[in-house]
Amino acid sequence: MEVNYLSLFKRFFSSQDTIFDYSSLNRNPLSSFDFSTNLQQFLSGRALLFEELSEFHEILEEHIVHGYAGWFQGLSVKNGQYICGRCGNCDKHLFTEFPCSRCSHSCVYCRKCIMMGRVSSCSKLFTWTGPTFQFSRQLNPLAWEGTLSEAQNSASQQAVEAVEQNKELLVWAVCGAGKTEILFHAVEKALQNGKRVCLATPRTDVVLELVPRFRTVFPQTEIAALYGGSDERHLAGQLVISTTHQLFRFQEAFDVLIIDEVDAFPYSADYSLQAASQKSRKKISSRIFLTATPSSLLKSQVKRGKLNSVIIPARFHRKPIPVPQLVWSGSWEKSFRKKKIPPKMQHWISFRLQNSIPFLIFFPAIKTMEQALPLFQKLHNDIAAVHAEDPDRKEKVVSLREGKVPGLLTTTILERGVTIPRLEAAVIGAEELIFTESALVQIAGRVGRKADFPTGDVTFFHYGKTESMLSAVRHIKMMNKQAREKGLVDE
Numbered sequence: 001m002e003v004n005y006l007s008l009f010k011r012f013f014s015s016q017d018t019i020f021d022y023s024s025l026n027r028n029p030l031s032s033f034d035f036s037t038n039l040q041q042f043l044s045g046r047a048l049l050f051e052e053l054s055e056f057h058e059i060l061e062e063h064i065v066h067g068y069a070g071w072f073q074g075l076s077v078k079n080g081q082y083i084c085g086r087c088g089n090c091d092k093h094l095f096t097e098f099p100c101s102r103c104s105h106s107c108v109y110c111r112k113c114i115m116m117g118r119v120s121s122c123s124k125l126f127t128w129t130g131p132t133f134q135f136s137r138q139l140n141p142l143a144w145e146g147t148l149s150e151a152q153n154s155a156s157q158q159a160v161e162a163v164e165q166n167k168e169l170l171v172w173a174v175c176g177a178g179k180t181e182i183l184f185h186a187v188e189k190a191l192q193n194g195k196r197v198c199l200a201t202p203r204t205d206v207v208l209e210l211v212p213r214f215r216t217v218f219p220q221t222e223i224a225a226l227y228g229g230s231d232e233r234h235l236a237g238q239l240v241i242s243t244t245h246q247l248f249r250f251q252e253a254f255d256v257l258i259i260d261e262v263d264a265f266p267y268s269a270d271y272s273l274q275a276a277s278q279k280s281r282k283k284i285s286s287r288i289f290l291t292a293t294p295s296s297l298l299k300s301q302v303k304r305g306k307l308n309s310v311i312i313p314a315r316f317h318r319k320p321i322p323v324p325q326l327v328w329s330g331s332w333e334k335s336f337r338k339k340k341i342p343p344k345m346q347h348w349i350s351f352r353l354q355n356s357i358p359f360l361i362f363f364p365a366i367k368t369m370e371q372a373l374p375l376f377q378k379l380h381n382d383i384a385a386v387h388a389e390d391p392d393r394k395e396k397v398v399s400l401r402e403g404k405v406p407g408l409l410t411t412t413i414l415e416r417g418v419t420i421p422r423l424e425a426a427v428i429g430a431e432e433l434i435f436t437e438s439a440l441v442q443i444a445g446r447v448g449r450k451a452d453f454p455t456g457d458v459t460f461f462h463y464g465k466t467e468s469m470l471s472a473v474r475h476i477k478m479m480n481k482q483a484r485e486k487g488l489v490d491e
């Protein structure tokens with residue numbers, strides 16, 4: 001297959017006007033060569049550093065000589081500006097000089113993707129240029145005996161269709177809809193056709209949660225879990241479950257790319273991650289976005305008919321999503337400075353403590369949260385606080401789930417992925433910018449997730465209503481309304 005990398009990358013990175021130099025790639029493999037299928041499988045659809053190919057060092061050169069592998073410069077220069085061949089970074093502040101021991105010169109490296117190993121001026125990125133590796137067609141890959149709800153089923157059918165027809169699809173599913181199950185038949189269809197599938201998500205926690213579930217339901221499939229620190233980078237994986245960062249290492253690899261939580265940080269805010277996801281798909285491939293809170297860009301693409309979509313407005317347990325209460329609580333910052341919890345908030349917490357209802361209280365910033373923590377601990381000694389850099393983050397969430405702590409103060413880090421029976425949630429300073437419509441909808445989505453406890457209180461304490469707060473309430477009411485109209489909730 002002849003690939004014009006120059007035009008490929010022009011397409012992917014056109015908005016940054018960067019062009020990569022792939023002129024060194026020889027794409028005319030000699031037919032007489034007995035190539036290594038291991039290397040073929042490992043390197044097909046990837047662009048890797050020499051250091052990442054350690055098991056193949058001995059045979060790499062002969063494959064290059066015979067045209068089965070090739071390389072291009074890790075960094076190229078255009079108009080005096082460095083461009084990283086792996087992540088597409090061309091921001092000059094993200095390149096740094098260092099004394100390089102490999103080439104004994106002063107080298108420049110890309111800081112943007114340094115967590116995946118250093119790409120410097122003397123690095124080469126290696127790629128497969130021979131015939132592409134073909135994954136096997138699996139007859140019956142799916143071993144799952146669960147059933148889909150009515151709403152899940154229609155989304156599942158559309159996802160299967162997107163895979164069959166190499167189309168794009170947005171699955172807009174409320175928190176608690178059971179979106180993972182929606183993917184099972186689509187992935188099954190892809191594997192039956194010998195396709196390679198990637199399920200990518202911005203957050204490592206989600207990768208770690210999804211991998212065991214997919215290993216259980218696709219027991220014969222080679223599944224590679226890729227995230228920073230994963231030891232499965234050597235696996236080719238017909239099904240790759242990966243953080244969006246790890247997509248930097250792929251190039252035209254996937255027939256089906258599924259992006260879960262497409263609206264989550266850092267994917268939503270990082271152009272290069274979006275470019276990497278685009279670079280990782282084959283030209284003819286399908287892409288499925290999965291989210292409870294699509295960005296306005298995705299929504300407008302749907303409106304303009306540029307993107308197919310399917311909405312799942314109801315939770316799996318067929319109860320409506322709790323609608324948040326908006327409660328004015330004055331200047332909470334002033335209260336905290338005076339070492340007081342605003343009375344309405346204090347009342348909210350006392351009620352949860354008296355009735356042993358586990359709770360999360362979301363703060364707009366770590367600093368305010370830590371200043372306020374001692375005040376909350378006066379109400380109950382065991383109330384703790386968590387944030388993104390907290391090494392005990394997971395243990396604290398487990399303690400809450402097990403009832404060892406009554407409640408946690410948290411930043412938006414826990415707005416996603418937490419499912420605790422009977423949980424209730426409050427936001428402090430809901431008017432702050434960090435609490436976007438999407439963040440607030442996700443926070444409300446933590447409550448009432450279990451069929452045994454399908455309801456619960458969500459309160460946004462504020463010092464003035466914002467458009468985001470009102471939009472979040474409208475969003476949830478609209479979903480509940482649609483769910484009622486379609487007969488997807490029981491009341």
Ligand SMILES: [Zn+2]
Nearest residue numbers: 084087110113
């Ligand atoms: Zn880079």
Ligand SMILES: [Zn+2]
Nearest residue numbers: 100103107122
């Ligand atoms: Zn060097």
